[in-house]
Amino acid sequence: MTISDLHAKKAAGEPIVCLTAYDFPGASIVDDAGVDLILVGDSLGMVVQGHENTLKVTLRQIIYHTEIVARAAKRAFVVADMPFMSFQVSRKKTVENAGRVIKESGAQAVKLEGAAAGTLDAIQTLSETGIPVMGHVGYTPQSTNVFGRKIVRGKTVDKARVLMGEALSLQNAGCFSVVLEMVPQELAAIITESLDVPTIGIGSGPACDGQILVFHDLIGYYTGYIPKFVRRLVDVKEIIGGAIVEYVGLVRGGEYPSEEESVSLPKDVLEEIRTSKTDG
Ligand code: KIV
Numbered sequence: 001m002t003i004s005d006l007h008a009k010k011a012a013g014e015p016i017v018c019l020t021a022y023d024f025p026g027a028s029i030v031d032d033a034g035v036d037l038i039l040v041g042d043s044l045g046m047v048v049q050g051h052e053n054t055l056k057v058t059l060r061q062i063i064y065h066t067e068i069v070a071r072a073a074k075r076a077f078v079v080a081d082m083p084f085m086s087f088q089v090s091r092k093k094t095v096e097n098a099g100r101v102i103k104e105s106g107a108q109a110v111k112l113e114g115a116a117a118g119t120l121d122a123i124q125t126l127s128e129t130g131i132p133v134m135g136h137v138g139y140t141p142q143s144t145n146v147f148g149r150k151i152v153r154g155k156t157v158d159k160a161r162v163l164m165g166e167a168l169s170l171q172n173a174g175c176f177s178v179v180l181e182m183v184p185q186e187l188a189a190i191i192t193e194s195l196d197v198p199t200i201g202i203g204s205g206p207a208c209d210g211q212i213l214v215f216h217d218l219i220g221y222y223t224g225y226i227p228k229f230v231r232r233l234v235d236v237k238e239i240i241g242g243a244i245v246e247y248v249g250l251v252r253g254g255e256y257p258s259e260e261e262s263v264s265l266p267k268d269v270l271e272e273i274r275t276s277k278t279d280g
Pocket of ligand 1: 020039040041042043044081179202212213214
């Protein structure tokens with residue numbers, strides 16, 4: 001998949017399917033299933049590392065996970081999240097950091113959260129440098145210390161106008177696509193219609209050009225907070241938990257490993273070992 005393919009899908013009214021992934025088996029499953037875009041999100045701070053939010057994720061960790069995911073992705077377009085404080089310090093640092101992500105991880109693009117003046121400047125600089133950028137507005141988890149608990153964005157006329165302006169600014173700064181997180185569906189529809197680039201919704205209703213979810217939320221592999229918009233299609237924690245409980249019982253009960261699951265020495269070799277042991 002390329003950016004042109006993603007744009008062609010918007011033009012054709014074909015939904016763009018996106019999902020996060022963080023490791024090789026997960027990314028292989030996601031890619032084989034035909035997902036168009038894989039995001040190595042800084043949500044890994046929560047669903048993989050067990051932190052309360054995404055703020056502790058480092059550039060090195062994003063590069064590490066993205067390199068693994070990019071190796072598994074044969075078809076999907078791979079985007080790496082730029083972690084908190086990796087694009088806010090200076091223009092020079094932003095280009096260096098995003099450059100490292102692309103060169104060292106094999107990602108095809110980066111994602112930056114927010115639409116503050118500095119972020120728009122960073123997006124424009126990266127786009128002009130040849131690093132494609134995905135934008136992200138609405139609820140932006142890296143601003144958790146500013147906004148607090150997850151709340152839907154753009155619920156009043158003024159706030160909706162701000163959000164519409166932010167989405168347009170991201171497009172004008174060069175974003176090839178914009179994630180809309182927890183935006184009322186009617187507003188997401190208006191923004192989607194007004195942008196030339198595809199919108200990817202998460203908790204923002206069906207009118208977006210595509211949808212994204214966190215892999216662990218979709219398959220029930222994360223036991224922390226699950227937002228209302230998540231549709232859990234399987235409960236792998238239950239399935240895996242059941243298998244592990246069974247394994248514990250089998251080992252404790254002496255039922256694992258069985259004869260067939262063990263390797264045996266040829267009789268003559270065994271005899272010789274035993275004899276040499278007795279011989280001292
Ligand atoms: O970090 C992440 O996984 C994300 C998606 C939820 C959009 O930003």
